[in-house]
Amino acid sequence: MSDKTSLEQRLEQRGVSRRSFLKFCALMGATLAAPVAISPTVAGALGMHAAALPAINAAPEVLTEKIITALSTAAFRPPLVWLEFQGCTGDSESLLRSGKPTIAEILLEILSVNYHETLMVPSGKLATKSLTDTINNYAGKYLVVVEGSIPTGLNGFYCAVGGRSAQSIVREATSKAAATIAVGSCSASGGLAAAAPNPTGAVGVPQAVPGIKNFVSLPGCPMNVTNLAALIVYYLTNRALPPLDSQSRPTFAYGRLVHDECHRRPHFEDGEFAVDWSDPHVAQSWCLLKLGCRGPETRANCPTVKWNDGTNWPVGAGHPCIGCTGRSFWDAELPFYVPLPI
Amino acid sequence: MPKEFLPVVGKNTTFISPLPAPPPPQPTPRPGVKRIAIDPITRIEGHLRIELTIQNGRVTDAWSTGPQFRGIEAILKGRDPRDAWLFAERVCGVCTTVHAIASVRAVEDALGIVAPDNARLLRNLLEGAQFVQDHVIHFYHLHALDWVDLTAALSADPAATSRLAKAISDWPNSSTAYFTGVKNRLATFAASGQLGLFANAYWGHPAYKLPPEASLLAVTHYLEALDWQREIGKMHAILGGKSPHPQTYLVGGMASPVDPKGVDGINLDRIAQLKTLAAKALDFVMRVYMPDLMMVASYYPEWTQVGGGPGNFLSFGDFPMNGSGSPSALWMQSGAVFDKNLGSAQPLDQNLVKEYVAHSWYSYAEGDGAGKHPGSGTTDVNYTGPQQDYSDKFLDTNGKYSWLKAPRYNERVMEVGPLARMVVAYASGHKRVRDLVNDLLASLGVAAPALFSTLGRVGARGVETQLVAEQIGSWINQLEQNMKTGKLEIHNKTKWDPSTWPAQATGWGATEAPRGALGHWVSIKNGKIDNYQMVVPSTWNGSPRDARGQRGAWEQALIGTPIADPEKPVEVLRTIHSFDPCMSCAVHLFDTTGREITKVSILEP
Numbered sequence: 001m002s003d004k005t006s007l008e009q010r011l012e013q014r015g016v017s018r019r020s021f022l023k024f025c026a027l028m029g030a031t032l033a034a035p036v037a038i039s040p041t042v043a044g045a046l047g048m049h050a051a052a053l054p055a056i057n058a059a060p061e062v063l064t065e066k067i068i069t070a071l072s073t074a075a076f077r078p079p080l081v082w083l084e085f086q087g088c089t090g091d092s093e094s095l096l097r098s099g100k101p102t103i104a105e106i107l108l109e110i111l112s113v114n115y116h117e118t119l120m121v122p123s124g125k126l127a128t129k130s131l132t133d134t135i136n137n138y139a140g141k142y143l144v145v146v147e148g149s150i151p152t153g154l155n156g157f158y159c160a161v162g163g164r165s166a167q168s169i170v171r172e173a174t175s176k177a178a179a180t181i182a183v184g185s186c187s188a189s190g191g192l193a194a195a196a197p198n199p200t201g202a203v204g205v206p207q208a209v210p211g212i213k214n215f216v217s218l219p220g221c222p223m224n225v226t227n228l229a230a231l232i233v234y235y236l237t238n239r240a241l242p243p244l245d246s247q248s249r250p251t252f253a254y255g256r257l258v259h260d261e262c263h264r265r266p267h268f269e270d271g272e273f274a275v276d277w278s279d280p281h282v283a284q285s286w287c288l289l290k291l292g293c294r295g296p297e298t299r300a301n302c303p304t305v306k307w308n309d310g311t312n313w314p315v316g317a318g319h320p321c322i323g324c325t326g327r328s329f330w331d332a333e334l335p336f337y338v339p340l341p342i
Numbered sequence: 343m344p345k346e347f348l349p350v351v352g353k354n355t356t357f358i359s360p361l362p363a364p365p366p367p368q369p370t371p372r373p374g375v376k377r378i379a380i381d382p383i384t385r386i387e388g389h390l391r392i393e394l395t396i397q398n399g400r401v402t403d404a405w406s407t408g409p410q411f412r413g414i415e416a417i418l419k420g421r422d423p424r425d426a427w428l429f430a431e432r433v434c435g436v437c438t439t440v441h442a443i444a445s446v447r448a449v450e451d452a453l454g455i456v457a458p459d460n461a462r463l464l465r466n467l468l469e470g471a472q473f474v475q476d477h478v479i480h481f482y483h484l485h486a487l488d489w490v491d492l493t494a495a496l497s498a499d500p501a502a503t504s505r506l507a508k509a510i511s512d513w514p515n516s517s518t519a520y521f522t523g524v525k526n527r528l529a530t531f532a533a534s535g536q537l538g539l540f541a542n543a544y545w546g547h548p549a550y551k552l553p554p555e556a557s558l559l560a561v562t563h564y565l566e567a568l569d570w571q572r573e574i575g576k577m578h579a580i581l582g583g584k585s586p587h588p589q590t591y592l593v594g595g596m597a598s599p600v601d602p603k604g605v606d607g608i609n610l611d612r613i614a615q616l617k618t619l620a621a622k623a624l625d626f627v628m629r630v631y632m633p634d635l636m637m638v639a640s641y642y643p644e645w646t647q648v649g650g651g652p653g654n655f656l657s658f659g660d661f662p663m664n665g666s667g668s669p670s671a672l673w674m675q676s677g678a679v680f681d682k683n684l685g686s687a688q689p690l691d692q693n694l695v696k697e698y699v700a701h702s703w704y705s706y707a708e709g710d711g712a713g714k715h716p717g718s719g720t721t722d723v724n725y726t727g728p729q730q731d732y733s734d735k736f737l738d739t740n741g742k743y744s745w746l747k748a749p750r751y752n753e754r755v756m757e758v759g760p761l762a763r764m765v766v767a768y769a770s771g772h773k774r775v776r777d778l779v780n781d782l783l784a785s786l787g788v789a790a791p792a793l794f795s796t797l798g799r800v801g802a803r804g805v806e807t808q809l810v811a812e813q814i815g816s817w818i819n820q821l822e823q824n825m826k827t828g829k830l831e832i833h834n835k836t837k838w839d840p841s842t843w844p845a846q847a848t849g850w851g852a853t854e855a856p857r858g859a860l861g862h863w864v865s866i867k868n869g870k871i872d873n874y875q876m877v878v879p880s881t882w883n884g885s886p887r888d889a890r891g892q893r894g895a896w897e898q899a900l901i902g903t904p905i906a907d908p909e910k911p912v913e914v915l916r917t918i919h920s921f922d923p924c925m926s927c928a929v930h931l932f933d934t935t936g937r938e939i940t941k942v943s944i945l946e947p
C-alpha cells in the first residue's frame with residue numbers, strides 16, 4: 001500500500017505509527033481467526049452466508065490485510081446506538097478500557113456512536129432525538145448494542161427511559177438495525193435482575209424481542225471489550241457476523257472452555273490442587289478447582305486474551321472462574337464456593 | 343454441564359398488579375410558571391428523571407425520580423453470605439468494588455471475623471485506585487462538557503493554547519504542534535458531519551464562558567484522560583484480575599496471594615507495576631486534572647453561589663489504618679456536620695439512619711408516615727406510576743414518584759460524597775484536608791461558604807482525589823514491606839466454614855464509595871442470608887421528599903439555578919453532575935425481611 005489512505009493520514013496526525021496500526025490489525029486478525037476451518041455444510045447448518053466463508057477461514061495474515069483495507073477506506077463511519085436498561089453500566093466501563101482500538105479511536109474514527117447515555121452531551125428530548133434520528137435516518141445501516149436486562153413486569157415500566165418502557169425502546173431500535181449486539185450477561189439472558197425469583201420479570205434481548213434477526217451475544221459479567229472490539233472489526237471488514245454458537249455467541253470468543261486454555265491446567269492433570277485460600281500453591285499456579293473454579297464448564301477466552309490489554313485475569317489473580325458467561329450463571333453456578341463435583 | 347435455564351417469566355410466574363393505573367394527574371398550569379421534564383439525564387450512571395418548575399428564568403422547584411428498579415431484594419434471600427459480595431458488586435459497574443467491600447465487611451461484622459493486614463491493604467488499594475480513576479473520569483467525561491463548549495475548541499489558536507497550557511502546568515504534552523494535531527483531529531471529526539455523542543448538544547449556549555484556547559486545552563485532556571483511565575484500570579486487574587468487577591474479595595480476606603516469589607497473584611514484579619501506575623495516577627491528577635479544575639473554575643465564579651444543598655453532611659469513613667475496627671482507625675474520618683458548621687463534627691451513629699417511603703413506590707405496613715432503620719425495616723413494592731408511555735406527561739409528584747427511598751439521618755436531609763467527606767474531615771481538624779481546602783479557596787479568591795455550592799463539590803472532588811492519590815503509594819509500600827518480611831497472610835479462614843457460625847447473626851458493613859456513604863446491613867440465619875439491606879450514596883443525594891415533605895439533597899440544590907433555555911438545560915446539568923449521580927446504586931434493592939415483594943402481573947404486550 002504505497003498511497004497514504006485517509007485513515008493512515010488521520011492516524012499520522014495523532015502520532016500513531018503505521019507500525020502500531022498494523023500491530024492492532026494483526027491482533028484483531030489473530031483474535032478473530034476461527035479455531036477450525038468451517039465447511040460449507042456446517043456453515044449452512046449455522047445459517048451463515050457461504051460468501052463469508054473464505055474470510056472466516058482465511059489465515060490471520062489475510063484477515064489482517066482485509067481489516068486494513070476496510071478501516072482505511074471507510075469515509076462513512078457506521079452509526080451505533082448503545083442502549084442501557086436494567087444494568088450496572090459495567091459493560092460501558094469495559095468499553096472504556098478498550099486498548100485496541102482505544103475508546104477514543106472508536107468514538108472519533110471508527111464508528112459514529114450516536115447514542116450512549118453515559119457519555120453523550122445532550123440530556124432529555126435532545127438526547128432522545130439522537131436515538132430516533134439514527135433509527136429513522138439510517139434504517140438498516142446502524143448497529144444496536146444493548147446492555148442490561150429488560151423487565152417485562154408492570155407492562156415493562158420497571159425500567160423507563162424518557163417515559164418509555166425499556167421493552168418498547170429495544171423493540172423499536174432493533175427492528176431497523178443492521179445487527180444487534182447484546183453485551184454482558186444481563187442483556188444476553190437476563191443476568192442479575194433475572195436471578196431467582198426474578199421480581200421484575202427481567203429477560204435478555206432474545207426474549208424481549210422474539211424473532212430478532214442478526215443478533216450476537218457477548219455474555220460475561222461484564223463483557224470483555226477485546227471481544228466486542230474484535231466483533232466490530234470483523235463486521236466492518238466482512239459485513240457479516242462471525243460464526244456463532246447456539247446461544248448466538250461468536251465461536252472465536254466462546255468456542256473453547258476456560259479449563260482447556262487455563263495456564264493452571266497442567267497442575268489439574270497432575271492432581272495438584274490448592275486446598276484453601278491461604279495455600280501457598282495458589283501463587284504457584286496450582287489448580288483452583290477445589291476453591292470453586294467453574295472453568296471446566298465455562299466457555300470464554302479469558303485465559304488467552306485476558307483482561308485490560310492482557311494484564312491479568314481472575315484465575316491469574318488467584319480467584320477461581322465464576323462461570324459468568326453461562327446463561328443464568330447466578331443460579332446455575334452459585335452457591336459459588338462449593339466445588340464442582342469433578 | 344451447568345444447569346441452564348432462562349429467566350422465569352411466563353405462565354408459571356404470576357405477578358398480580360394493583361389495578362391498572364390511570365394516567366397520572368397532570369399539574370395545573372400556573373401563569374408565568376413553566377414545568378419541564380428532563381429524561382433521560384445523561385452523563386451519569388443509570389437512569390434519572392428530573393422535573394422542574396421554572397419562573398423568571400430560575401428553577402423554583404424540583405423532583406428527582408429514579409425510573410428503574412431491579413428488585414434484588416428477594417434474590418439474596420436464602421443464599422450463602424459468602425456469595426453476597428459477588429452479587430452486590432454488580433449493583434454498580436462504575437463504582438465497581440464498593441459494594442463488594444461493604445458486603446464482606448457486613449458479613450465479617452456479623453460473624454466476628456477480622457481480615458489480615460494484607461487484606462486491609464489490598465482492599466485500601468482497590469478502593470483508592472477506584473476513587474482516583476472514578477473522580478478523574480467524572481471530571482472529564484461526565485462533567486466537563488457542561489462547562490466546555492466543544493465547538494469553541496475548533497476556533498482555538500494552537501500556539502496560544504500551548505502558552506496557556508505551559509502557564510498552568512509543566513505537563514509535557516504542551517507544544518503548539520501537539521495542539522495543532524488535536525485540533526485537526528477534532529476538525530476532521532466535525533467536518534464528517536457525523537457528530538455522534540456530541541450531536542444535538544448545547545454548543546453556543548450563552549452559559550458557556552470558556553475562551554477557545556481553554557476549551558481546546560480541556561478537550562485535549564478529555565482525550566488524554568480516556569487513555570489514562572484505561573491504564574489506571576490495570577491496577578484493578580493486577581489486584582483483582584480484571585476491571586470492571588475485580589474478582590478477589592472473600593469473607594475473611596482476599597483471594598489474591600501476596601508472595602515475592604509467586605507466579606500468580608501479587609509478586610514483586612506486580613508491586614513494581616503498581617508503583618508505576620500509582621505514580622502515573624498521581625502525576626496526572628497533579629499536573630492535568632487539578633490545573634484544569636482550577637482553570638475551569640476560574641471562569642465560573644458565580645457557580646459558588648448556585649447549587650448549595652441542605653448543608654448537612656454525612657460520612658461513614660473509610661480506609662482503615664489497622665484491623666481494630668475502631669472509628670479512630672479510619673484514615674478518612676466518619677462523622678456528621680449540620681448546618682454548614684465547619685467548626686464541629688458529630689460522631690457517626692448509624693442507628694440514626696432511617697428510610698421513608700411516603701413519596702417512593704413502596705409501602706410500609708405501619709403507613710407512609712413511618713421511617714425505618716435499614717436493619718429492621720420492611721419493603722413492599724407499591725408502584726403507582728404510569729404503565730403506559732409518559733414521554734409527554736409529568737409524574738404525580740404530589741404522590742409517590744420514585745423508586746428511590748428517602749434516607750434521613752436524625753430526621754435531617756443529608757448530602758454525601760466528596761464534599762461531605764472534606765467537610766467532615768475539615769470540621770474534625772484533619773490538617774492536610776484543611777490545608778488543601780484552604781489553598782483551594784485562596785486560589786479561587788473565595789471564602790469557606792463557597793464550598794456549599796455546585797463549584798464547591800467540583801473543588802472538593804479534586805482535593806479528595808489528590809489526597810487519595812498521594813496515599814496510594816504508602817499502602818503499596820506497606821504491602822511490599824509485609825511481603826519482604828514474610829508476612830504473607832491474606833485470608834482468615836477460622837470462620838470460613840458455615841458450621842462455625844452461630845444460628846443467627848447480624849452485621850453492618852460501611853464504606854465510603856466515591857459518591858458517598860454506603861452501608862450494607864445483613865442478617866444471617868442457619869447459614870443463609872435472611873435479610874439484606876443497602877443504603878447507597880445516590881439514594882441520600884437523589885432522594886425524593888420524605889414523610890415531612892423535606893426535599894432530597896439535589897432537589898434542594900436545584901432550586902434557584904438559572905436556566906436560560908428550558909430546551910437546553912445545561913445549568914441544571916451542572917448542578918446534578920456535581921453530585922455525580924449513580925442511579926443503579928440508588929434504587930432500593932433489598933427487602934429486609936426477604937419476603938417476596940408484591941406480585942405484579944405481566945400485561946401481555
